[in-house]
Amino acid sequence: MIRKAVIPAAGLGTRFLPATKSMPKEMLPIIDIPTIQYVVQEAVDSGIEDILIISGKGKRAIEDHFDRNFELEARLEEKEDQAWHTEMRRLADMANIHFVRQKEANGLGDAIHYARHHVGDEPFAVLLGDTIMDSVIPVTQQLMDTYEQYGGSVIAVEEVPADKVDRYGIVGGDALSDIILELKTLIEKPAIGSAPSNLAIAGRYILTPDIFQTIEKTPKGKGGEIQLTDSLLLLLRRENIYAHRIEGQRHDIGNKLDFLKTTVAFALKRKEFAGPFREFLMEILAK
Structure with a gap:
């Protein structure tokens, strides 16, 4: 059973400057709901209430968003705005949310490594903080079901146009069903024409705790960062990893x-x- 989730949210958000000079990109709202609230809600809807957010410098607004605001609650109560008062209380109580800072921007693999003490020896979910999933069954729940069936790490994937595979981490493997593959390889942003498939990693994972050891052995890759895809390739030498084609729509808020x-x-x-x-x-x- 998956009891814990990790949400990496330490990126600088340079693609959204100047808005992100003093505001985390994960707090950019889709209408009136911050992006990261959708992500936390997906974890909660999947039955996970113990969540660790990997943040960084200038990300305090994320902590404040999921904390109590007694002054605001009192003002809403004075105005007899019960609906918003209830929503503010629900937001603060929706999960047990913990925070740790990634001290340097060394990549997604490094960010996840910060979760090792919180996770311990349990499998855990990873939900990227700038990716929203719109689905009937939460995508994290879909991966959890696949983990229960096969017992190994699971990566969410989706089809992308063949001429855009060089923008994503791409997987290759053997089909076990219409939606499940047993992986043989993973490549971070392969050159067009050399990709093993057009199945791109879609920002959701179930990982075994062995990932922490492989992250420690992963050399810096593209961009001088520790790429999670490279760490997963090392993990693949030790255990089976599966890919799950998501049922739903992925919304990448990265640009x-x-x-x-x-x-x-x-x-x-x-x-x-x-x-x-x-x-x-x-x-x-x-x-």
Whole structure:
């Protein structure tokens, strides 16, 4: 059973400057909900309530967001705004959230290594803090089910266009079913034409604690950082790793264009905005 989740959220967010000069990119809102709140909610919806967020310098706003704000709660209570008062209390109580800082920006593998003392000898989930999943069954829950069936680390994957494989970590392996592969290789941002498939790593993982030993043995890769994909390739030499094709839509908030697309998609799903917002979009397109 998976009881703990790790959310890496220590990146500098340089693609969103100047907004992220003093604001974590994980706090950028999709309408009125910060990106990282969607991620935490996915973990909670998957039955995980013990969450470690790997943060960094200038990320205090994330801690404040999941903490109590007694002044705000008192003001809402004075205004008899019970709905928002209840929501603020729910936000602070939705999970047992812990924080640790990544002291240097040494890559995703290094960030996850900071979780070793919190995780101990248990398997755990990893949810990237700038990736939102829109699915009926939480993607983390999908991976947990696959872990229970096969007993090894599980990586969420999705198909990407063949001409864009050089933007992602790509996996290759043998199909065990329509959605499960037993992995044979992983490559971080392979050259187009040499990728083992068009299945890209999609920002969700179930990892065994052996990953910490392989991270320690992983040399710095592209960008002078410890790449988690490289660590997983070392882990693959020791144990079976599986890939799970996600059932749902991944929204990567790592760049401005995808952020805008995600905002539009979520606005069209909100009852209070869907009708007038769709009309507004149609008016713009008509011009």
